[in-house]
Amino acid sequence: MRRRSAMSEVVLEKVSRNFGNFAAVADVDLRVNQGEFVTLLGPSGCGKTTTLRMVAGLEPNSGGRISIGSEVVSDAGRGIFVPPERRRLGMVFQSYAIWPHMSVFENVAYPLRVRRRPNAEIQEAVTRTLRLVEMERFADRPAPALSGGQQQRVAIARALVFEPKVLLLDEPLSNLDAKLRLQMGDEFRAIQKRLGMTTLYVTHDQSEAMALSDRVVVMDRGRIQQIGAPEEIYRYPASRTVAAFFGTPNLLDAEVRACARIDGRRVRLDVVGQGWAGRCEASHEARPGQAVTVMVRPEDARIASAGSDAGDQELSWSGRIAHSTFRGATRSIVVQTDNGQLNVDMSAFDAHAIGDNVNVVVSQRAAWAVPRGDVTA
Ligand SMILES: Nc1ncnc2c1ncn2[C@@H]1O[C@H](COP(=O)(O)OP(=O)(O)O)[C@@H](O)[C@H]1O
Ligand SMILES: [Mg+2]
Structure with missing residues (x-):
């Protein structure tokens, strides 16, 4: 056998x-x-x-x-x-x-x-x-x-x-x-x-x-x-190429400020983007100053009311709802922030009006950094 x-x-x-x-x-x-x-x-x-x-x-x-x-x-x-x-x-x-x-x-x-x-x-x-x-x-x-x-x-x-x-x-x-x-x-x-x-x-x-x-x-x-x-x-x-191949992830440019090991497989990064800062995870240690792309999947993000405080385990961006598309199982929201648009998938029942000021919030565990500079199509 x-x-x-x-x-x-x-x-x-x-x-x-x-x-x-x-x-x-x-x-x-x-x-x-x-x-x-x-x-x-x-x-x-x-x-x-x-x-x-x-x-x-x-x-x-x-x-x-x-x-x-x-x-x-x-x-x-x-x-x-x-x-x-x-x-x-x-x-x-x-x-x-x-x-x-x-x-x-x-x-x-x-x-x-x-x-x-x-x-x-x-x-x-x-x-x-x-x-x-x-x-x-x-x-x-x-x-x-x-x-x-x-x-x-x-x-x-x-x-x-x-x-x-x-x-x-x-x-x-x-x-x-x-x-x-x-x-x-x-x-x-x-x-x-x-x-x-x-x-x-x-x-x-x-x-x-x-x-x-x-x-x-x-x-x-x-x-x-x-x-x-x-x-x-x-x-x-x-x-970034692999991240972008699945669905419509948010890919945010950021720079590393600090890095700490979580376990054998992952590290935690402190990163700073344009007008935002917070923590995310990654597979490899990174040096301060290194450029990364932070991936946030639309289904991992949620909409919170404008001005609300993010938890200390969360990342947050403020913006305004630009589009809303009903897809049956979900509703896709596009939020215009100071540095680009963010896609958020939410329950189709949650209604938000175009033009509403909101925060986009995501757990830092769902924010994943990959090296920038990797060539993509
Ligand atoms: N017999 C062939 N002669 C020349 N180019 C080919 C030939 N077969 C495939 N290619 C090229 O090789 C690449 C890969 O093709 P293929 O393996 O069919 O891709 P996929 O199955 O991923 O769509 C394509 O650019 C295709 O045009
Ligand atoms: Mg084929």
Whole structure:
């Protein structure tokens, strides 16, 4: 059992891919552990698909080494390249790519027929896999007579039917409407957990990445920016680029006055901005005078009446309400302060009038500083 479990981790070492002299993927180091669900997340064009295609063997890597389990499947330096069909990977892509001239059963059976498995085995494996995705009663349907969500299940079944060591998925839910996307995401995650498949998933959708993944890999312009559990990346981004990628955070310029260690992972900074001062947290010690960007998430901020005192564990800015947008679940407020606008998300029931003078208040624990000067798009 131990041997088998060690067999399906995916390791990328200094993997890169150049198109001419453009580096689509640069120096990617990543380990996806056995049974782990890891998501590559980043804006369009950042190199997610190219990375996945290199793992699949659909694209050669210009540099570096890729291993699946104990086997090196691609090593640019040593000229090793194992073709896709010998990597034992299941793949699901954005377009379902199920074959319209075949029934659901035959679509799912296809990978086994290509592998020349005996009929009895095919019958058993296809039935079992269709049951897993709750599509067994559609086995005889022509594939086009299915809804988008059903087609997607067939595509997933086809990827699972030969029990791949590793599953690769490239934006598999992006063609579905919002509700189905949530439902299919949750279902797929449950199947993945049950079968313990090592999964490398690609999406540009932050909330999908956070809901599904054990760990998220944030990419930008071909490079890994940060790897971590969803909450860690969201609450403790390592850079301004990563902070800005999730939602619409407030990013405030400030200068460090003092620094004290809280624990092994975090420090507390005294910072001064334009017309405000207070404390926040950060991952690294900073020197007095150092420039930082302080991130405040809109949902962590609240509106208080003008002139009210902030607690000593809080940061506060005074301003005037400039916009208010009802979004159903929340209301987004924009407060104009002396040094820029602040976004605050609040309960949709809390009404504030445009033009009201207010304070924006946030706990210093929810204010997170990252180094300034890190280049952003
Ligand atoms: N075959 C190719 N030839 C030239 N450039 C490519 C090729 N494939 C991808 N690229 C470029 O590489 C970059 C990364 O592409 P891709 O991996 O598809 O990004 P993502 O999936 O994150 O949107 C993009 O700038 C894209 O235009
Ligand atoms: Mg892509």
